[in-house]
Amino acid sequence: MTATAAFDNAAEQAVLGAALLAPDTLDTLGETLTAADFYRPAHATLWEHLTSLRALGSPVDPVTVGAHLATVGDLDRLGGAPYLHTLMQAVPSVANASHYAGIISGHAQRRRVVQLGHRLTQAAQTGDPTTALAEGYALLGDQPTPSGWQVPVPLGDKRHLPEFPAHMLPAWVASYVLAVAEFTQTPVDLAGSVALAALSTAAGGRAEVEVRGSWREPVNLYTVAVLPPGSRKSAVFACMISPLLCAERALAERMRPVIIEAELAAKVAGKAAEKAANVAANAPDPAVRDSLIADAAAAAMHAEGIRVPAKPRLIADDVTSEKAASLLAEQGGRLAVLSPEGGIFATLAGRYSGTPNLEVFLKGHAGDMLLVDRTGRPSEHVEKPALTLGLAVQPDVLRDIAGMPGFRGKGLLARILFSVPENTVGYRKIGADTIPHEVTEVYTTSLTALVATLAEWTDPAVLPLTRDANERVLDLEREVEPLLAPSGAWGHIVDWGSKYVGAVIRIAGLIHLAEHLRDGWGKAIDADTLDRAIVIGRYYAAHALAAFDDMGADRTTQHARTVLAWLTRTDTTTFTKRDLLRALKSHMPTTADIDPVLSLLELHGYIRPADPAPRPATGRPPSAAYLVNPEVHRPAATLTALRTERRSA
Template identity: 70%
Template sequence: MSRPVPHDLAAEQAVIGAALLAPTVVGELAATLSPGDFWRPAHGVLWEALCMLHAEGQPTDPIAFAAHLAEAGNLGKVGGAPYLHTLIQAVPTAANAMHYAGIVTDHARRRQVVDLGDRLANLATSGADVTEMVAAGRALLDGAAEGGWPPPIPLGDRRHLPGFPAEILPAWVADAVFAVAEFTQTPVDLPGCIALAALSTAAGGRAEVEVRGNWREPTNLFTVVVLPPGSRKSAVFAAMVGPLLGAERALVERAKPAIVEAELAARVAGKVAERAANAAANADASGRDTLLADATAAAMNAEAVTVPVLPQLVADDVTSEEAASLLAEQGGRLAVLSPEGGIFATIAGRYSGTPNLEVFLKGHAGDMLRVNRRSRAAEHVEHPALTLGLAVQPDVLRDIADMPGFRGKGLLARILFALPENTVGRRKVGADPVPESIATAYSTNLGALVVSLAERTDPAVLPLTPNANERVLDIERAVEPRLAPSGVWAHIVDWGSKYTGAVVRMAGLIHLADHLRDGWSKPVDAETVERAAILGDYFAAHALAAFDDMGADKNTRNARLVLAWIERTATGAFTKKELYRAVRSQIPTAADLDPVLSLLEMHGYVRQLDPPPRAGAGRPPSPSFLVHPELHRPSAVLRPIRDARRPA
């Protein structure tokens, strides 16, 4: 039987409203009321922010508080400025704040008792030995009597992120992803995202998915994987991108005869034009007009001979200007694939001093791009398709948020981020190499996809089946409320607005990889869209974490680092000295741990133990901390968008 969860929303609203009306009550209530006592998560976030500002001596009036929430990226998450006004209106006077706080804490204790009952019931049906069961039950009761642990307040969505769902990719791609991850002992996310970039390289600019009306999505992607140094990014790139370079060489060999023929035709036409010009120049006045007309025609014929350029699929670290020129030369298709993130600094103006994002913005959207050259007339690319596949270090992720125009002009909104768990220090030595059959299948099939689409000048149009279109509508209906000012994606509305389009693009790539040689002649079905939606769920969770990480301050990032260490070591208690030994390569001094540990304690992840009595002279013992017993249990996640359906 279901039972209502003890809570009182009106009392919670009254407490926060009283604190906004009379900021002095924050100090009085903070000693007895913690953020975890609030039933509604948004109220916990608000109370935590109020306590933090009060502790720092900063103003907590509604205007200053709203500005602080907006700067931290939390205003939309808690309902926006109008909700703060609602909270103030919910309480007529701040005089009864302590009474309302008592109601909130009473309900919080009752929820703890309900949780305790659930744990005892689960324990009773677990099949454990009766003696052990009774002992465990007594331990739970003792913990409750001592006050227990309230649920910790999340520092963000950085922890417990979903793993890359490589199994939904076509078998020849999935097999390669898993095999490369095993051999390199890297998270599956890295070869998985680079595999998507490889498919995008093969199909980008050569196929579009037609959703409905004039809505078409090109099949090129921007993917960025974030991993620390020493994560074997280069080895993964070599395995996943190598076949593209092989396909590029095959295209070059196939194009060479046509290039040689065109070069010869150009030289011959040039000689003919030169002789005609000389004849016209040396002719007398009576016959010069005719010879001049012949010379003009010969010159125009020579100018009309076009020598094809050598095909190029992949570039590494190019400037925006070079990327534009290559797109024009290569018929609108180019991929920038690199195990480093230097391209971000380049387009931010490292060499020119001026950011140039236009090529990357238009190259993702497929908008017409004009290329001006000094040596010849301006060219334009009707539908450019630029692919981006990078693996960057965490510091690069934090830097790009501050690069001019990256967020404001929409570059970050176009990127599918992946923040996999770091495997360094836990890798298996002597892992099995990639089986030859898997490597051969991946190389052969990726090359076949490149070749099957290489000759197309106009992109193939991939329509959706009616059921696939309905599935896309389901996704749109699920996404829209999340983009509202009070929605869970309000702080990443720029990224979320492109979410459905990204899912459609991935569906197109999966479709083409499923049907290597004739995918352009088949519609995209609902099952393929469903598989792409699974990838969409993955990238949505990681995007929330990435944007939180980009907006987090140093103490929050270091707190996440400490939490990762706690989870990795499964420690239940530690000293500050032990922690510093483990993280000193990333946190320079032991003093830098003090605000980090305070933040973790404020969020309920750790508790500092009372120091033992001093036995004599000498340095005091290192502070000791207990870890929240539920820390290693994965947190709940938002319902995946792929499970959302239209209301009846």
């Protein structure tokens, strides 16, 4: 069971609705429930407001609550006034509110048990059993940590997301991913996501998975990893895609004689057509002119029919939509946009043209026919475009793209597999092990072989599923469908969730082809491969929830995360409001910006006011001071070390 599996959205709605219908229930429910017990961040925030209003003696009815939420800026974030009425309608019986609260509390405890397992494992790996026990008591009993602080409540997103399950990839890919992550001291998530993009580059457009009936999924993916500046994104990209650049050069060299021959043939045919046209134009005898014109027309058609192949291209970087469409037409509908930066998003939003143009990237993922108009040449139809996207972007870019016109509404964000790893900067090991030569050699040889095997396919190879594999897909569909309901856990990202099963199938296709480098096109995808793809899919589902939460976060929450990052980066244990204003003036220029942020961080248990300093007889009064929860400085745990046997080898 995963930490996200234990929740009951209907019970959460029923408790909140009961509190709105019968505020007296808050007096008893507040003794057993806290905001941290709610799974959905919006429900947790609303519970905080309801209990706070009740404690202040204010009315707790939909009108008053709605006005209060609007005043503090949380109304739209929680679903608007209509959602308050939805909550009241979701209550089967107010009398059963305590029963619903028990369901919520039970699920919260289950999530804590799962979280306890992860954190106990992390603490045990440090070799400090005292720390492990303290972590366990703090989580299970919700008791204070040894420092006297409570474990803080996450700011809407989950602070400890799952790590990329590299072991689910084929062995030659997993070994290299782990080695690159160790050498660069970066989260394994980054190398893992780029590895999937590399496999998609090699196989995209050259194979598709036949699920059942007319349902087929191409094997190209869009992956985006989110990491701050200085995270060595470029170094990871260079390692992961260098074999693709070598393969691209090899394909170009192989095609060079063919291109030269075609160019020469086209030039000769063009000259012959021009000469035939001149002869026909200068013919003195009308009787033979018609025949000469016919010969000239035939020569011109022959010259026009000669196609000079384009130089093979696997990868582009920061291209416009128009250029991407042109390259897709030249390359038989196959192309990858791989970059350690996110500039492509601004380009798609209209940085140069002033008008958003997403069609190529929407159709390039779905495989829908694309009409390409190019200057000086006839229009071309790309029957089944297969575009790969592999990017690493900064957190600010992630938040910006949510507001770019059409990105959410037209479905571009729904096509992206987001990875939001924990930042390892500040915890990196100096002098990390280099990538073993044999690991690099196997990765390079294998990825190059996959490119070469599939390079000549014009029509995609069809990869069927075994009967057991198809049953896995059906089980996955049954699991996902309830999550997509308006009240489901994925109800707020239904656009992304609707493409989730298809994404898992695409990942399965890539794993299959990477396991069978030279004959994967002739084999069916088995159940084990589907199971491995599902594990990777669950990873991306958890990270998608965090990514969309971050994209939809209000300004106060974004600022609070900035403050937390500053506290972590500077190892600050105490600070004053003046310190914060001075350090983060570019983010929060006034005290009015800081006050709601400090209130939010205090509410979530990250900070608390320090005892006020004595007021001096003269001069300015001291700035308000705060203490920092030691949990803020708990080390990140996303680095994946090489296994002992590989290190000793």
